[in-house]
Amino acid sequence: MTNENASGGRMEFRTAGVIGAGAWGTALAQVCVRAGLDTTLQAREPQLVETLRTTRANDLYLPGVPLAEGLKFTADLADLGDCDLILAVPPAQHMRATLTAFAPHHRPGVPVVLCSKGVERGTMKLMTEVLAETLPDAPAAVLSGPSFAGEVARGLPTAVTLACADQALGQALLSTLSAPGFRPYLATDLIGAEAGGALKNVLAIACGVSEGRQLGRSAHAALITRGFAEMTRLAVAMGGQAETVAGLCGLGDLVLTCSSPQSRNMSLGLALGQGQTVEQALAGKRSVAEGYESAPAVRALAARLGVETPIAEGIAALLAGEITVDGLIDGLLSRPLKAERV
Ligand SMILES: NC(=O)C1=CN([C@@H]2O[C@H](COP(=O)(O)OP(=O)(O)OC[C@H]3O[C@@H](n4cnc5c(N)ncnc54)[C@H](OP(=O)(O)O)[C@@H]3O)[C@@H](O)[C@H]2O)C=CC1
Ligand SMILES: O=C(CO)COP(=O)(O)O
Known part of the structure; x- marks a missing residue:
């Protein structure tokens, strides 16, 4: 060519x-x-x-x-x-x-x-x-x-x-x-494209947890939508554009990865939601679950940029053994009520 x-x-x-x-x-x-x-x-x-x-x-x-x-x-x-x-x-x-x-x-x-x-x-x-x-x-x-x-x-x-x-x-x-x-x-916009891909993997773990706990389709849709708001906030704070993450590399990938157990990240969350420990869920796996690998960096990045990412933050804490699945769910549902915005 x-x-x-x-x-x-x-x-x-x-x-x-x-x-x-x-x-x-x-x-x-x-x-x-x-x-x-x-x-x-x-x-x-x-x-x-x-x-x-x-x-x-x-x-x-x-x-x-x-x-x-x-x-x-x-x-x-x-x-x-x-x-x-x-x-x-x-x-x-x-x-x-x-x-x-x-x-x-x-x-x-x-x-x-x-x-x-x-x-x-x-x-x-x-x-x-x-x-x-x-x-x-x-x-x-x-x-x-x-x-x-x-x-x-x-x-x-x-x-x-x-x-x-x-x-x-x-x-x-x-x-x-x-x-x-x-x-x-x-x-x-390279930053937007990269931020979308990196964050969707962490968010897919949350959707897997929800699926594993049988929290229902409404919770699933809420996680995707509020997860997308987190993705957009973080991407923009990093210097990316909201328009980019609204495309295939952000929203598109988030929807795919959060919707199929073909996803290694969603499967990891599914196993955690069903009661496995992180060690059990990852044992014997040759394939990479990038959300697990990137969660601490995404968390640190959000903190450095002063961006609120409660779902990604909760998953990072769950993977680090700081909270339980129940603690994650309670933590997300008991956040102060607020206006809906990105
Ligand atoms: N799978 C998918 O559907 C998609 C994956 N991606 C992304 O592609 C990237 C690669 O994932 P994927 O191909 O699925 O990986 P896999 O889980 O299929 O395979 C793991 C790969 O990691 C390699 N690896 C392990 N340790 C090291 C190391 N120390 N140095 C270099 N390579 C190492 C393995 O090579 P070896 O056998 O030599 O150990 C192997 O090639 C990820 O960032 C993922 O998010 C993006 C879109 C789709
Ligand atoms: O990135 C992917 C699809 O776009 C692959 O997702 P998993 O890494 O979760 O399997």
Whole structure:
């Protein structure tokens, strides 16, 4: 795909490197192949790479999906050094180490599309900030929205937000990454896109708790709506736009993740609502529940910015063992009555 950038230069993307062969990296690699890109998927473990090559399936993270013909695999980040475009898809807490390891192989100017959803613990930084610190020469884009990996990998219709501050690059990425069944919409607000994706995971845990406690559809709808108000407040305080979180990367993803036990985050909440401890609910899980990982950072960020996020705050406290499920529910229902506003 060829496009022109602001200075009239031509942007051509023929090859894509996808870093991280979990469910989402694998699904996005499928999308890249469908979009006509010569695509290489990187997994950390040589043994997984061997299995991917020989079985043409990723039964560890994305069972039951035959992998696209032509998709290549590697364990070596150096093999992505020649790619025109990089999609970074490790869990958010490993983004810094992953990009740092890739840095010696990155060519200045090669865009990195950040596809992970979370806030870095300790630093409270978004993935774009982590990218700027690890690969300062990489133009950044964020891909986020309602998209279960299994559905995307099978080619079921999906729409996402693709945010990029550089309009020309964003347009080029939009046409490059669109594929049959995969429809990205362009935005320029990276912070809003990232804040939506990070916060919806924490809020989905709350919806799972409600489901596990059989609190009913009314409570579910209230949690989504008031959760969306929290998401909007936090995104705006971080420098994002309310309009962005009203789109696929915010409200869209919140609705999806809060509505299906396919979501790892909602399933975690479901288990907690049904009486399991956090340890029991996470035991033996290979897959990442980003809401669990990001909750302390979201909490710290909200406190630093002076933003009220009672649902996210309650989930962070529940996950930290500071309150019980009953305490969480009572706490939310006994808050002072107030005017309804974002
Ligand atoms: N699954 C989905 O439907 C969607 C996921 N996302 C986002 O994509 C990101 C990745 O999630 P997903 O693909 O689902 O992950 P999975 O839960 O499917 O897999 C976990 C991944 O984490 C990797 N990993 C574990 N430890 C490390 C480490 N120390 N350093 C680097 N990588 C590590 C694993 O690699 P290894 O096998 O080598 O340990 C594996 O690739 C998350 O931020 C998630 O929110 C976004 C949209 C949809
Ligand atoms: O981000 C996702 C869907 O958009 C995947 O949600 P979970 O990580 O909760 O499974």
